[in-house]
Amino acid sequence: MTWTFTSDLAAYLAAAGPAVAAQPVPNTLLLTVADALERRGPHAYGPADPLFGWWTGADGTVSGALLCTPPYPLQLGALPEQAVRALSAALATEPLLAGVSGISARRRDADALAGAWGRPFRVAEENRLYRLAGLTAPDPAPAGRARPATGADLPLLLEWIEAFNSEVGQPGEASEAALRDRISYGGILLWEHDGAPVSLASFSRPIGSAARVGPVYTPPELRGRGYAAGVTHAVSEAAYAAGASEVLLFTDLANPTSNGIYLRLGYIPVEDRAEVAFA
Secondary structure, eight states, rough: EEEEESSSSHHHHHHHHHHTTSTTTTTTTHHHHHHHHHOOTTTOOOOOOOOEEEEEESSSOEEEEEETTTTTOOEEEEEOHHHHHEEEEEEEEHGGGGGOOOOEHHHHHHHHHHHHHHOOOEEEEEEEEEESSSSOOOOSOSSSSSOOOGGGGGGHHHHHHHHHHHHHHHOOOOOOHHHHHHHTTTEEEEETTTTEEEEEEEOOOBBBEEEEEEEEEGGGGGSSSSSSHHHHHHHHHHHHTOOOOOEEEEEEETHHHHHHHHHHHHHHEEEEEEEEOOO
């Protein structure tokens, strides 16, 4: 039983790709990040080189994986318990993991790793993964309608994504290349009222059976009017139309408003995750 670490995306996909794809719901972040790296190159998320890892069990089968695209934390997918225990030791000894400053994982795995590492840490964020069980239209329906974003919307999209990142404390900058990619498959919708955009929602390219909604953003001065519910309902329908049979999203557990909206639209909780930052 062992962890293997590399900076070679092709090697990671060859070794761990089938195991990751076999569990598309808990591994949604691993799938979408690897897809972006394949499409946009190894520095799609920043100038630092990404790293990858996979866990091979006693029977020689790969049964879990992780990846990291600095400055983002180490992302863990679905892992067996023995892989989490072994990762605690690897974090202290593996050279490729020396720069890791945080971990995003299932809550129980994040707790175990943080406690075992022996370094000061704080819980930077707690998220809940939801899956759409049956889409329900917002009631009352908000004023306006949804439309796909186009290249002409790029300045507004960049502005709003930067504002979203700043508001939630997301590292990195808004990427024009990433936005153009999402526009190319209809992955960004704008909600318009009286001819002006008032909210946006996006979804990841469907990989296997799953797509993930996010980000969803409404400027502060336009909140409280149902626009986010309207555009999230529309983008969820668009994800189904694009071929997804599983539509997922993450919410910050500290934001009861967004959690309430998604529950009313038909999303149900799957699991909780935590982001642990090390001092």
